[in-house]
Amino acid sequence: MKTIEKLSSSPWMAWLVLLLIALIVPMAMGGYLITIITIVCIYAIVCIGLNLLFGYTGLLSVGHSAFLGIGAYAFGLIAIKFGLGFWPSFCASIIISGIAGFLIGIPALRLRGHYFVLVTLAFAVIINIVIMAWIELTGGAGGLAGAPRPDPIPLPWGDVIRFHSPLSMYYFILFFLVIIFAVSYRLINSLVGKTFIAIRDDENLTQSLGINTMSNKLVSFTISAIIAGIAGALFASYNTVISPDSAGFMKGMEVVAYIIIGGAGTLAGPLVGPLVMIAIPEMLQIVPEIRGLLFGIILVLFIIFLPRGVAGEVSLLISRIKSQSKHT
Amino acid sequence: MPPISINDTGDRVFVVAELGQYLVNGISQGCLYCLLASGLTLMLGILGVPNFAHGSLYMLGAYIAFYVVMLLNVSYLMSILLAAVILAVLGLVIYRFLFYPMRDAPHANLFVAAIALLMILEGAALLWFGGETKWLILPYSNDIITFGGMSLGVQRLIIILATLMVMLGLELFIKKTAVGAALEATAQNREGAMLCGIKVTQIAAMAFAIGTALAGVAGALIAPAVMILPSMGLGPLLVAFSAVIVGGLGSIPGAVLGAFILALVESLTSGYISATYSLVFVFVAMILMLLIRPRGLFGKEL
Numbered sequence: 001m002k003t004i005e006k007l008s009s010s011p012w013m014a015w016l017v018l019l020l021i022a023l024i025v026p027m028a029m030g031g032y033l034i035t036i037i038t039i040v041c042i043y044a045i046v047c048i049g050l051n052l053l054f055g056y057t058g059l060l061s062v063g064h065s066a067f068l069g070i071g072a073y074a075f076g077l078i079a080i081k082f083g084l085g086f087w088p089s090f091c092a093s094i095i096i097s098g099i100a101g102f103l104i105g106i107p108a109l110r111l112r113g114h115y116f117v118l119v120t121l122a123f124a125v126i127i128n129i130v131i132m133a134w135i136e137l138t139g140g141a142g143g144l145a146g147a148p149r150p151d152p153i154p155l156p157w158g159d160v161i162r163f164h165s166p167l168s169m170y171y172f173i174l175f176f177l178v179i180i181f182a183v184s185y186r187l188i189n190s191l192v193g194k195t196f197i198a199i200r201d202d203e204n205l206t207q208s209l210g211i212n213t214m215s216n217k218l219v220s221f222t223i224s225a226i227i228a229g230i231a232g233a234l235f236a237s238y239n240t241v242i243s244p245d246s247a248g249f250m251k252g253m254e255v256v257a258y259i260i261i262g263g264a265g266t267l268a269g270p271l272v273g274p275l276v277m278i279a280i281p282e283m284l285q286i287v288p289e290i291r292g293l294l295f296g297i298i299l300v301l302f303i304i305f306l307p308r309g310v311a312g313e314v315s316l317l318i319s320r321i322k323s324q325s326k327h328t
Numbered sequence: 329m330p331p332i333s334i335n336d337t338g339d340r341v342f343v344v345a346e347l348g349q350y351l352v353n354g355i356s357q358g359c360l361y362c363l364l365a366s367g368l369t370l371m372l373g374i375l376g377v378p379n380f381a382h383g384s385l386y387m388l389g390a391y392i393a394f395y396v397v398m399l400l401n402v403s404y405l406m407s408i409l410l411a412a413v414i415l416a417v418l419g420l421v422i423y424r425f426l427f428y429p430m431r432d433a434p435h436a437n438l439f440v441a442a443i444a445l446l447m448i449l450e451g452a453a454l455l456w457f458g459g460e461t462k463w464l465i466l467p468y469s470n471d472i473i474t475f476g477g478m479s480l481g482v483q484r485l486i487i488i489l490a491t492l493m494v495m496l497g498l499e500l501f502i503k504k505t506a507v508g509a510a511l512e513a514t515a516q517n518r519e520g521a522m523l524c525g526i527k528v529t530q531i532a533a534m535a536f537a538i539g540t541a542l543a544g545v546a547g548a549l550i551a552p553a554v555m556i557l558p559s560m561g562l563g564p565l566l567v568a569f570s571a572v573i574v575g576g577l578g579s580i581p582g583a584v585l586g587a588f589i590l591a592l593v594e595s596l597t598s599g600y601i602s603a604t605y606s607l608v609f610v611f612v613a614m615i616l617m618l619l620i621r622p623r624g625l626f627g628k629e630l
Contacts, residue, residue: 060436062443107619113435114378114577115618118569122611125566133604253443260440293451299444303437304429 019178026170034166036282040274041173042235047258047270048177048184049227054256055265056188057220058200059109060117062252063124066104067225069131069247071097071232073138076147076242086151090233097229098222105221109214112203124249131244143243147236169238176234180227185267187223196220200265257299263309272310345477350599351592356484358591359491363546364568365575365583366498367539373515373578374535376435377427380442382568383561384449385540389415389547390556391457394464404466404552408490411548412541419540423533431532453558462556469552483553490549494542495584502580511535515578563607567594570614576627585625590614 026034046068053059075093078084084092108119131138138144150172153161163169187193195216198206207213236242245251254277262273277298281291306313364382371377389411396407422445430441471482502508514521514531522528546564554560571590575582593613598606617624 054436058436060439062439107615111618111622114372114439115573115622117378117436117439118573119615119618122566122570122614126608126611129605129608133602253447256440256443260437289454290451292447293455296444296447296449296451299447300426300441303433303441303444304426307433307437 022174023171026167031166034170036279038166038170038173038238040278041170041177042231042238043255043258043274043278044271045173045177045180045231045234046228046255047262047273048180049224049231050255051259051264051266051270052184052187052196052227053220053224054259055269056193056200057196057217058203059217059221060256061120061221061224062117062256063120063122063249064224064228064255065247065249065252066120066124066127067097067101067228068232068235068251069127069244070100071229072147072236072242072246073131073144073232074229075233076144076236077137079148080144080146086148086237089148090237093233094226094229097232098226100229101222101225102218105218105225109217109221121249121252124247124252128244128247128249131247138244141244143241145241147240147242149237149240173234173238176230180230181267181271184227188267192216192219254295257295259309260299260307261302261309263311263313263315266309266311266315268311269309276310346599348476349478350595352478352480353599354592354595355588356480356488357595358588359487360546360550360564361568361571361587361591362584363491363494363542363549364564365571365587366495366580367542368568369572369575369578369580369583370511370515370535371539372572374511374518375423375427375431375532377438377536378435378442378569379445379539380439380565381422381445381449382539382543383563383565384446384453385415385418385543385561386547386550386564387453387556387558387561388418388449389544390464390551390554390560391453391462391547392544393548393551394462394556397464397466408545408548411544415544415547416537416541419537420533422540423536427536428529428533431529450558450561457558459558464551464556466552481553487549487553490545494545498538498542498580507531507534566607567591567610570610572624574614574617574624576624579624579626582624582626 026037029037046064050061050064053061071093074096075089078092079086079089082089104120104123108116108123111119132140134140149169150163152163155161161168163172188196195206195211198209198211199213199216203213232246235246239246258273258277259269260273261277262271262275263269277295281294286294302309308316364386368379368382371379371382392411392414393404393407396402396410397404402410426441426445427438430438433441466483468482472479473482473485502512510521510526510531511534513524514526514528514535518528521531547561550564567590568587571586572583573586574589575584575586590610590613594606594610597609601609
């Protein structure tokens with residue numbers, strides 16, 4: 001009981017311990033486990049972005065697979081067709097996914113509720129069709145091969161960090177996960193983040209206070225698109241082959257499921273969701289045929305019985321324990 | 329697409345026949361979307377449930393028709409009725425155990441629940457029926473009626489006639505019976521209906537069952553005309569959803585009109601521009617419609 005109390009009273013310590021685990025434990029892991037946790041990290045990045053939009057601003061997008069796809073293909077195409085290096089292509093892909101998010105956000109965010117969700121889905125399907133059908137550009141169903149790994153980073157004392165091994169790619173992606181997590185944490189605790197939460201709780205009331213909800217929603221949407229684009233580019237660089245499946249619109253729904261199961265509107269939710277839903281099925285060697293079925297059943301159980309998700313229910317439990325120990 | 333028979337009388341006739349052919353294709357496809365969209369819009373209007381799993385229910389309808397006809401040697405007409413009954417019962421089960429417990433949940437959660445239902449139904453179909461393509465072959469499967477340079481598969485004609493009958497039946501049920509009136513009243517104003525003593529929960533269960541039964545009928549009707557696959561429902565689902573949006577959430581006439589508009593957009597663009605991109609044109613039409621008139625053709629005020 002004491003340890004739980006201590007940990008929950010100093011969240012910084014808990015996050016630091018988690019980071020240390022993420023840094024040290026993979027060194028002892030085999031290649032297969034590293035592959036899994038790298039994928040988990042990539043999806044955690046997407047989930048952090050989508051959590052800003054869905055968990056904090058209250059806008060459900062089931063079409064974020066589109067931005068994953070835009071990030072991945074923009075990165076791959078710029079690197080392959082223009083022969084640019086990793087960093088220029090990476091930066092360009094971020095800018096392109098941001099512009100795409102902005103341009104889609106303007107019409108989509110004028111709509112509310114079901115209409116908004118369906119337009120995001122339609123957008124994801126359109127992107128998916130274009131990727132599949134524009135074979136000269138994207139390679140169609142066969143995918144696009146040859147996305148570059150990050151350039152080696154020279155260190156001041158003469159050594160060079162290279163990104164050939166799975167472990168080095170894991171650390172590279174973990175680095176982005178930590179940065180994006182920190183940025184989203186700062187954002188949520190800033191005035192902009194508070195405005196997002198106000199919009200989630202009551203959009204009309206927020207508007208009546210003189211806040212421009214449209215531009216705030218657009219900011220939230222664009223940021224989440226950029227973050228999804230970064231994840232897409234990282235995935236492309238990690239895999240070196242970009243397949244249209246990574247931008248399939250079922251992926252967009254799966255990402256929403258990760259957030260619900262992890263806990264929407266919580267800091268830890270976007271990390272817990274992918275960890276539980278990607279790592280556990282992989283470790284249990286679940287056959288792909290029943291994966292969808294199992295996924296759906298778990299999602300139904302969560303949405304009916306634990307709608308706050310793992311992180312939400314745990315923090316509720318901790319606060320209950322705390323208040324009880326205060327009373328006694 | 330069936331081949332277009334070319335007349336010797338010249339290009340002019342051919343151009344007219346080509347247009348006519350696309351219109352005929354659009355109408356027969358529109359009938360399917362109409363069955364799906366009217367069920368979807370009923371569920372949205374009365375329960376507020378965006379039923380993403382509607383395409384999967386349609387897929388189940390097709391599999392039921394396939395197994396009933398091919399294995400049990402029952403007539404095709406009986407298989408359509410069976411698909412409707414089985415899907416209606418399944419709809420009641422889904423409502424009782426999924427959407428009834430969630431009746432006060434925020435709309436985003438309903439969306440996620442529907443996505444989960446889609447994953448379960450498709451996963452179960454993949455597990456039980458297998459991923460390989462199935463064909464429902466009827467004695468007249470390859471028969472084609474030709475008129476004025478246009479051609480229409482017999483099954484497509486059956487789809488059009490059956491849809492007319494089903495939609496007429498639905499319209500009579502809603503307009504002429506007390507239960508139907510209660511259904512419409514609940515869709516228009518839930519609180520008002522409750523005040524009038526309408527048991528909204530029962531009406532909601534019935535609306536859900538009618539919606540799933542319509543999806544089952546649509547699936548059984550299309551079964552002899554297409555490849556039967558666990559993923560066959562996604563395309564029609566997306567178009568039917570767009571039709572609901574174009575028509576306005578909760579409005580059956582709107583859904584019917586939206587279904588035919590989008591089916592024509594699909595068949596004309598796939599005929600004249602590109603078959604691969606036809607779904608893109610459907611969505612663009614839907615998004616444009618939303619921007620011009622955000623609540624659809626006949627939708628309630630937002």
